[in-house]
Amino acid sequence: MDRRQKKTRAAIFNAFNELLTKKSYYKITVQEIIDAADIGRATFYSHFETKDDLLKEMANSILDHVFSGMPSPTIKCDHDFSTTTNSETIITHLLYHLSDNRKNILGILTCDNGEMFFQFFKHYLVEMLPKYMEIKPQKNIPENFIINHISGSFVNMVQWWIKNGLKESPEVLTSYFEAVIYPILQVPKSQ
Numbered sequence: 001m002d003r004r005q006k007k008t009r010a011a012i013f014n015a016f017n018e019l020l021t022k023k024s025y026y027k028i029t030v031q032e033i034i035d036a037a038d039i040g041r042a043t044f045y046s047h048f049e050t051k052d053d054l055l056k057e058m059a060n061s062i063l064d065h066v067f068s069g070m071p072s073p074t075i076k077c078d079h080d081f082s083t084t085t086n087s088e089t090i091i092t093h094l095l096y097h098l099s100d101n102r103k104n105i106l107g108i109l110t111c112d113n114g115e116m117f118f119q120f121f122k123h124y125l126v127e128m129l130p131k132y133m134e135i136k137p138q139k140n141i142p143e144n145f146i147i148n149h150i151s152g153s154f155v156n157m158v159q160w161w162i163k164n165g166l167k168e169s170p171e172v173l174t175s176y177f178e179a180v181i182y183p184i185l186q187v188p189k190s191q
Contacts, residue, residue: 009047011037013061016054025055025116052116059120063094063128088174090132091154095170098158118155125151150181 001009015036019028030051034044048054126147133150135143157177161168168176 005047008037008039008043011039012044012047012054013058016058025051055117056120059117060124063121063124088178091177092170092174095158095161095173098161099166099170118159121158122151122155125154153177153181 012033015033016028019032019036028051030041030044033051033054034041037044048057126144129147129150130143135146138146154177157173161173
């Protein structure tokens, strides 16, 4: 992507985020996003096929940044976890993004579209966790079941955290999560 495309994409994300703070996802139209981003319809559709694709890309942007260690043009980042990529660091990093970007992300997560976002989130985690965690073999339990369980548990933990006003720090929440899942994990993989 060239600089102009990145700038346009960032404008679309910013416009969408701003609209999400004002109204429900399902009530936002593509035209409103286009108007807020000050772009043409063809430009929007050259980046995203649908509004759902835009939401999915926002979820992927956060997660890609966390798992790749690369900066993301669409999210604010006041922390640096680039030196290590073990499971504890990744979990904490993800929670910091949710906390640091709460104005935009909470609009996504607490509205009627939150379930869709969490489904994208869980699917992404199912794909990425095996790269960062060693799963202990469990008697008669398939590894993909365990990964699905851990991913679902993480998503549920984030929902619980949001409902409770994000009171716990990312480090404290990570310690809670790891205490619950540690029995089924080996030593985290280092990258």
